[in-house]
Amino acid sequence: xxxxxxxxxxxxxxxxxxxxxxxxxxxxxxxxxxxxxxxxxxxxxxxxxxxxxxxxxxxxxxxxxxxxxxxxxxxxxxxxxxxxxxxxxxxxxxxxxxxxxxxxxxxxxxxxxxxxxxxxxxxxxxxxxxxxxxxxxxxxxxxxxxxxxxxxxxxxxxxxxxxxxxxxxxxxxxxxxxxxxxxxxxxxxxxxxxxxxxxxxxxxxxxxxxxxxxxxxxxxxxxxxxxxxxxxxxx
Amino acid sequence: xxxxxxxxxxxxxxxxxxxxxxxxxxxxxxxxxxxxxxxxxxxxxxxxxxxxxxxxxxxxxxxxxxxxxxxxxxxxxxxxxxxxxxxxxxxxxxxxxxxxxxxxxxxxxxxxxxxxxxxxxxxxxxxxxxxxxxxxxxxxxxxxxxxxxxxxxxxxxxxxxxxxxxxxxxxxxxxxxxxxxxxxxxxxxxxxxxxxxxxxxxxxxxxxxxxxxxxxxxxxxxxxxxxxxxxxxxxxxxxx
Numbered sequence: 001x002x003x004x005x006x007x008x009x010x011x012x013x014x015x016x017x018x019x020x021x022x023x024x025x026x027x028x029x030x031x032x033x034x035x036x037x038x039x040x041x042x043x044x045x046x047x048x049x050x051x052x053x054x055x056x057x058x059x060x061x062x063x064x065x066x067x068x069x070x071x072x073x074x075x076x077x078x079x080x081x082x083x084x085x086x087x088x089x090x091x092x093x094x095x096x097x098x099x100x101x102x103x104x105x106x107x108x109x110x111x112x113x114x115x116x117x118x119x120x121x122x123x124x125x126x127x128x129x130x131x132x133x134x135x136x137x138x139x140x141x142x143x144x145x146x147x148x149x150x151x152x153x154x155x156x157x158x159x160x161x162x163x164x165x166x167x168x169x170x171x172x173x174x175x176x177x178x179x180x181x182x183x184x185x186x187x188x189x190x191x192x193x194x195x196x197x198x199x200x201x202x203x204x205x206x207x208x209x210x211x212x213x214x215x216x217x218x219x220x221x222x223x224x225x226x227x228x229x230x231x232x233x234x235x
Numbered sequence: 236x237x238x239x240x241x242x243x244x245x246x247x248x249x250x251x252x253x254x255x256x257x258x259x260x261x262x263x264x265x266x267x268x269x270x271x272x273x274x275x276x277x278x279x280x281x282x283x284x285x286x287x288x289x290x291x292x293x294x295x296x297x298x299x300x301x302x303x304x305x306x307x308x309x310x311x312x313x314x315x316x317x318x319x320x321x322x323x324x325x326x327x328x329x330x331x332x333x334x335x336x337x338x339x340x341x342x343x344x345x346x347x348x349x350x351x352x353x354x355x356x357x358x359x360x361x362x363x364x365x366x367x368x369x370x371x372x373x374x375x376x377x378x379x380x381x382x383x384x385x386x387x388x389x390x391x392x393x394x395x396x397x398x399x400x401x402x403x404x405x406x407x408x409x410x411x412x413x414x415x416x417x418x419x420x421x422x423x424x425x426x427x428x429x430x431x432x433x434x435x436x437x438x439x440x441x442x443x444x445x446x447x448x449x450x451x452x453x454x455x456x457x458x459x460x461x462x463x464x465x466x467x468x469x470x471x472x473x474x475x
Contacts, residue, residue: 007315007344020338024329027369084327088370088378093325093385096290097342098315233292233309 010106013099017107022114024084031080035073035119040126042069047130056132063193065131067149067186069123070116074153075178077115079171081108082161091165091232101229105158109224112154113147120146138196141206145196148213149189153182155220163231188212242303243267244289244393244424249298251284251448258284259448262298266441268392270455271415271425273439275432277473280445282428286397289426290319302393315343318391322401324382328371332361332381335370336388343389355384360410376407383414393424400431412438436465444472 008016025031046065050057057065085091094104124146128135135142160177164170192209195202244266251259259281266272274282287293289300291307291314300307307313319325326335333352340348356362359380364373370381379399386394396415400408408431415438419425429435435442437459444452452472460468 007312008341013342016338016341020327020330023334024327028329084329088326088328089321089323090325090327092292092321092323093319093339094342095292096314096317096319096325097339098312098344099342233294 007098010100010103013103014106014110017094017099017104018110018114021081021084021108021111025111025115031077031115032118034080035077035115036122038076039069039073039119039123042072043123043126043130051131059133059197059199060190060194062127062131062133062197063190066123066127066133066193067190069127070120070146070149071153071179071182071186073119073123074116074150074157075171075175077119078112078154078157078161078178079174081112081115082158082165086165095232101232102225104232105162105225105228108158108162109154112158113150116150116154117147120150133197134199135197138201138206141196141203141210142193145189145192145206145210145213148210148217149185152185152213152217152220153178155217155224156181159224159227159231162228165232184216185213188216244307244426245301246285246289247299247301249285249288249295249300251281251288251293252296257448259288259295259445262445262448262450264443264450264453266424266426268424269419269422270441271419271427271439271459272441272443273435274426274428274443274445275430275435275469276445279447281448282445283397284448285445286395286426286428290317290395315389316392317395318386318389318393319395319397320379320382320386320399321397322399324370324378325385326370326378326381329369331367332356332364332370332373332384333366335381336384339385340388345389348388351388352384355387356381358387359384359414375402376404379403379407379411383411387418391423394418394426396425396427396429398429399427400429400434408434432466432469433462436460436462442468444469446473 043065050061124135127133157178160174164173167173188209192206195206246262246264249259249262262285274285276282288295291309294309302313305311305313336352336355337348340351345351361377361380364377370378400411403411412434415425415427427435427439439459441455442452442460442465443450452468
């Protein structure tokens, strides 16, 4: 008989699940490679379109490019993270384990956020280089905006990815369902970023958009944690 | 495991409705420890739905599943006593065999999970397999062996098998049958959902036949049934 230790706590299980996802990604580098590749393509295409005669576009446009690149690459990463649960029906074994559904959700969320942050760092560097953006001047505030956008995106995206786990054409469906819902985050992120990239940064406006994103994230987190269990259980 | 390990699994008047489709209606049976229960029936009879309810993956629309005095539900801690083997291995295909087993050992709170995982790999005949190669590279038979090891990693009292021999070669089917008997002899509750009457005839003492979501036969014999007897019982139950 195997000795049974007390079940790990909620966060220990969540971190274990996140660690599993990151370990798989470390072995394959599949999500990071594809997401980063897509993000680079998006930034490159926009740079050809908007950088004319060596003159960078205004901060509003650069902010939009940054967030579009993050959005497109994020959907790819989200879909693949949950594909790994479906392959080999690993999700069934995970759901049968005594791990609370909320801990599974938290674990998937943490892993998705970690992977997206990695891609965002690369995108931020690219935007700085291609558009001569003043990312470094307000790095802390920009990082906070990006992190809040990522948390909101991953929060709602993980729920939809779980719901579409066994759906056909789930990649198309994921984008179709997810994009309209994250529009408020996208707008707030782009506006806040534009405020910070401006040669005369508007910190009050940026703070407003940051607070707006905090509020949206809280709503998404509450709804996501509530919806994940019935969705993943098929009730 | 002590007393709970020998408690029978009681399915009490379980019903399940999906939208307007009734998958199960008033299903009652008991599954004893130290006995292999085969759940048989034609396609759409509700076998897998019943197993999903017993495994707590799905909630019944009516009725309950009890293990001893405890109702098995999604949130009940007793569900850690369940082990499940399906036709898919329930593994992360990009992780190695050892990593898969240690992950599930950790999620179940098994002390010294690495040692347990290594011992189980030996037991299912994968001790010589590359421990760190992604299990995606394993053959179907190897994956099913690893799937059984995953199901056993927390030493469950109740083992549920859903068409475990699908896509296995004859040697794999024989191996799996031996493993089921071994677990039965350890005093576990062993439940097998299968279309394979030949395998059920050799292994099961207790047969439950479902048809259109209802139990049409629930019978125990002191010894496994034998192929001819079980086939006759099955055809008689499913006729009409």
